[in-house]
Amino acid sequence: MTTAISVSGLVKTFGRTRALDGLDLTVEQGEVHGFLGPNGSGKSTTIRVLLGLLRADSGTAVLLGGDPWRDAVPLHRRLAYVPGDVTLWRNLSGGEAIDLLGRLRGGLDPARRAALLERFELDPTKKGRAYSKGNRQKVALVAAFASDVDLLILDEPTSGLDPLMEEVFRDCVAEARDRGATVLLSSHILSEVEALCDRVSIIRAGRTVETGTLADLRHLTRTSIDAELAGPPPRPDYVHDLAVDGHRLRCQVDTDRLGDLLTALNAVGLRTLTSRPPTLEELFLRHYEGDPGGPGGPGEPAAAVVR
């Protein structure tokens, strides 16, 4: 597998603000890569460096084998971009904007364009100003998915779509992957990332705090256990949030100690057992627990999880 996007040690400052602080990102060709982070964490800045709109202060970025700043024009023929906040020209209709954006990167497939208009239920004859936020986003999405490109860069593309349209969007991403395209999907909608992405990178304050497949990430974290035993439960010191109620035990266990816990429970005698892997939501929250003003206390520094 070759690499579609390879970023390492990327730094970008705006005045005194350090928007990117040594960010790393690797996206393999043909995968759907989730790019997760809260508002202001540097997702859009990274994408705009990858598009050659911003120039990084230091670090390297390689996009489809080229330099995103120097080779912007030839690279852009091979990619399509959907911004998070789409603004359109007020005197151009949606259909005109779709055609224009498609042609600027070397043309689009008319049959696919027509099918996408149908699927997204978009009226292409309205003028730019008459579209709602969701419909402006659909204009950019139709233009992107109707193009035959190697790479799709989607920056929070579904923030204005209703659930039905989000379903259509997911199908379109899956089809793009089946065609062999690479997708970088920036999002903070975790269910979307969970449903679509092969691998994810979680960033925070301009740094990558975790990257890998969902399975990898889960491996690094805790599993919830709910068990009913034949006798009084054991109280091993390596579990977390332990709650014992008669013969019932509930706790969380680090994934690498799961085997030890099961052996201990088996020794008492298992009646029922429910184990639940952590959701992406839990993964995500754990990384931001240490945030000043965040929901969690200072007890769990995110850096501990990275190591």
Added chain:
Amino acid sequence: MSGHALDAPGGHGLTGTGVLYRLALRRDRIALPVWVYLGTAMVASTVFSFRKLYADEDSRRTFAAGIDGNGSLRALYGPVFDGSTTGGLTAWRMGVFGAVLAALMSTLLVVRHTRAEEEDGRLELVGAGAVGRRAPLAAALCAALTANAALAALVAAALLAAGQSAAGALAFGLALGTTGLFFAALAAVTAQLAETARAANGLAGAAIGAAFVVRAIGDAGSGTSWISWLSPIGWAEQVRAFAGNRWWVLLLPLAGAALLTALARTLVARRDLGAGLLPQRPGPAAAAPALASAAALARRLQRGPLLGWTLALAAAGAVFGGVAKGVVDLIGDNQQMAEVLARMGGQQGVLNAYLSSIATVFGMVSAVYAVQAVLRMRAEEVSGRAEPVLAGAVSRLRWAAGHLLFPLLGTALLLAAAGLTAGLAEGLALGHGTGGAVGRMLGAALVQLPAVWLTAAAALAGYALLPHWAAAGWTGFGVFVLVAWLGPILQLPQGVLDLSPFSHLPHLPGGHLDAAPLLWITALTALTTAAALTALRRRDLG
């Protein structure tokens, strides 16, 4: 100010007007004082220069008689009702133009705080608060009332300071202020009809233009025609400040404003947020094959404004060319006025000096267009619309080149249009053949091009270096035009005048066509453009 007591049941009232009114004044804390200052300064400079130019009553009466004998001057400025006082002459000279200025200020103000807010979606945010349905409209009209009251008071104060009669000064100030109020209420109606701010401004602007033309037709004949009474701008003239002060005429614009406000209020209640009453036409479902490049997009975005500017400059050329004979007759008698004109136009012979000075005006107006056309790029970048274009296979230079074609060639079109109509009208009016006149005026207009281009290049440099500072693009224009325009009047030293490229242009017609300044200004333009484009290529975008 906040109208809880006036609030009708059902939330259709004026709640929140006070807050929105203060927000409007806060947002316009620069623009409104500039408009009011501009109007006051125009009146003040006119009254003081008339006081100097026509110091005694005899010279004033001769001057006034000259105007009244000339239909084309009456069409442009209106009749002189009493030329015996400096105030009377000022009211003649600035009445129509002051009224147009107040009308433009009021229209832009009201549309900016009503339809533009609605179009950009900000009113939705505001409207979700405890804000009555009519509050934005009421707040915009209150802001317009404040601005026009300030204009009226300051204009009256300027005339008083020049030693004119208090009643006349007040009548003139109120004539301008009430005209502004009338057009504010008219804009409140067009903001309900149209779905976009641009269209609302366009409708109101067309009404201002029609009001100007109607009274021009009425005033062109000798004596006051009933036609002038059909125009709100005609009412401002008919107040006859410094010539009897007919106060009751002020009731006409006030009554009109009240009626239009009532109409706007009814229309607000009848439509949805964001909707207009005029239908919006759908566009094509697919783009024409030609719309396939960044340059094609730039053409699409810039062609409408260029057409409008070309028509406006052609019309201005016809008007200024057409009054050439009147100006010559008028100034022939006044040595001092001829000298002022010669300082600006730098020419021997009153006709050539006049023609040369109007060519300079065409150049400066074209420079406004050039700066606007350059700054279209900034609008595209700041709004985020440039981003998806530049994420296509489009280099920044190509993108910029598509837009820069307009300040480069569009300005030539504007100047050619103005020169053509000015020459034609002047030739017809003076009866000395149109062929030679057109050629002379075309040359005089086109010789402005290098200075216009340099102004555009300065705007490009300002945008390329400081994209987030809106005024950067206008700085060069401000320096160039103010120096060239006001410098000769203020008798600034030559070293200051030399800062403006307009000061270095040959004075055509009549003067010697020296190619050297044209060449070095063009060379400077090329250098500035190259430096600006290099900066644009290297910097962060968005």
